[in-house]
Amino acid sequence: MHIINNYIDGKTVKISSGRTSDVFNPASGKIIAKVGLSSTEDVDFAVAKAKSAFESWSKITPLKRSRIMNRFRDLLEQNTDEMAALISREHGKVHSDALGEVIRGLEVVEFACGAPHLLKGEMSENVGTDIDSHSLRQPLGVVAGITPFNFPAMVPMWMFPIALACGNTFILKPSERDPSIAIYYAKLMTEAGFPDGVFNVVQGDKSAVDGLLKHPDIKAVSFVGSTPIAKYIYEIGSAHGKRVQALGGAKNHMLVMPDADMEAAVNGLMGAAYGSAGERCMAISVVIAVGDDVAEKLKKAITSSLSSLKIGPGTDPNAEMGPLINQQHLERVEKYIHSGVNQGAELVVDGREFKMDKEGYENGFFLGGTFFDNVTSEMKIYKEEIFGPVLSMVRVADFEEAVRLINNHEFGNGTSIFTRDGDSARTFAHNIQAGMVGINIPIPVPMAFHSFGGWKSSLFGINHMHGTDGIRFYTQLKTITTKWPKGIRSGNEFIMPTMD
Numbered sequence: 001m002h003i004i005n006n007y008i009d010g011k012t013v014k015i016s017s018g019r020t021s022d023v024f025n026p027a028s029g030k031i032i033a034k035v036g037l038s039s040t041e042d043v044d045f046a047v048a049k050a051k052s053a054f055e056s057w058s059k060i061t062p063l064k065r066s067r068i069m070n071r072f073r074d075l076l077e078q079n080t081d082e083m084a085a086l087i088s089r090e091h092g093k094v095h096s097d098a099l100g101e102v103i104r105g106l107e108v109v110e111f112a113c114g115a116p117h118l119l120k121g122e123m124s125e126n127v128g129t130d131i132d133s134h135s136l137r138q139p140l141g142v143v144a145g146i147t148p149f150n151f152p153a154m155v156p157m158w159m160f161p162i163a164l165a166c167g168n169t170f171i172l173k174p175s176e177r178d179p180s181i182a183i184y185y186a187k188l189m190t191e192a193g194f195p196d197g198v199f200n201v202v203q204g205d206k207s208a209v210d211g212l213l214k215h216p217d218i219k220a221v222s223f224v225g226s227t228p229i230a231k232y233i234y235e236i237g238s239a240h241g242k243r244v245q246a247l248g249g250a251k252n253h254m255l256v257m258p259d260a261d262m263e264a265a266v267n268g269l270m271g272a273a274y275g276s277a278g279e280r281c282m283a284i285s286v287v288i289a290v291g292d293d294v295a296e297k298l299k300k301a302i303t304s305s306l307s308s309l310k311i312g313p314g315t316d317p318n319a320e321m322g323p324l325i326n327q328q329h330l331e332r333v334e335k336y337i338h339s340g341v342n343q344g345a346e347l348v349v350d351g352r353e354f355k356m357d358k359e360g361y362e363n364g365f366f367l368g369g370t371f372f373d374n375v376t377s378e379m380k381i382y383k384e385e386i387f388g389p390v391l392s393m394v395r396v397a398d399f400e401e402a403v404r405l406i407n408n409h410e411f412g413n414g415t416s417i418f419t420r421d422g423d424s425a426r427t428f429a430h431n432i433q434a435g436m437v438g439i440n441i442p443i444p445v446p447m448a449f450h451s452f453g454g455w456k457s458s459l460f461g462i463n464h465m466h467g468t469d470g471i472r473f474y475t476q477l478k479t480i481t482t483k484w485p486k487g488i489r490s491g492n493e494f495i496m497p498t499m500d
Contacts, residue, residue, distance in 0.1 A: 002034070004203060009200065010196030020035060053198050054139075062167070105156070109157060118165070119137050137471065140243070143218065156172050172202070223246040230247060253416075277324050303348055313364065329388070334352055334367070343379045369389045370391065372390070412454050414435065414444050415434045451465060
């Protein structure tokens, strides 16, 4: 069976540990490959190559780095369908969703192509008599990214394009559940002209993670995943002197006001709650209905929409939702459904009743869309991130109660409100304790030139990802103050200056 290895110093490198993990096609439930699990020695080898490459890469002008990044962008655009198919095969999400993931990652690459502008410093003239000050943003060195299974292409591209544009070298540790896409675009980067050792992929599990967190030559670590792991990454990485940005879990709420466009709210809610089988950190998992009239309208509309939700393998062009990532995660989500029933929530639609009848996919990790009503803040399905196609509805009396409910939650990743009233929308946006807010937008994911990140237990560290915060995270500030002796410069120059 095919074994997926590391990609280090511009080539595939066999993993030395001899340990492997199974890679599944979630739609069929079959093992399709094995991925190697790197040892500490494998990590050390990757870091050594990245450190060596940093010496020359960091001295290349931002303009030249941008030109290489532009070639990589072109290759991504030429291969989006093939990349989406690879994501669907190992993750399970439908092709259109996988394609959207690649495009959103591509947008960060496009942002990173602006490195010559993004890295401009500041200058102040005559801070003292004949004294000027200016600032520089310089690269850190070798940096690492540890990424989750749910966005195997997009989340890494939140990290490495900006890190590389800033002059760092990068080591990616992707999820062992869907590791192939990282190797695919590593090869595209070599084709685009990135020097050997600038971008490297280290496959693995906790051993590889700890190897990166504790290695003295790793200067910064970026992470996206669950809150317990994010906290671990932040604490261990910080204890070893590294910069860390660690994005954790979420429990994103959508508040629906009585004056909302109900059709738009339900349409947005269906995609936000059940797209990618709910395996998104920006998924809406709680809808808050203000008043029983709104709740009853939502209940009827959501139940009707779930009855026609098209579930199938990612290769099915008509499928709207695919399977969960693996059997273990499927069982975990089913336990949450069981918990909701036991704690008294009304199970309106039970996704456990769904059975895949398409030939060849009967053993896939499928779960139907699930919907609970009359959920309260004391219930486990409200408190914890389920990361599956399970939507909970909470009924409240008014706007103020809804805001208190959201602000009292442990997580503060993203939230949205559907309303026609500008005052309600503005008050919500300014008072809600979350890092990303949508106004009549169900999934308020910022564009690449803004920054992505939450509040409270959804983020450990001070820098969000991509946008201007990404530039700050992957560079260190240097301020230079100068005074020159008075003199006369002699000699003439007649050659047009160039920027290379």
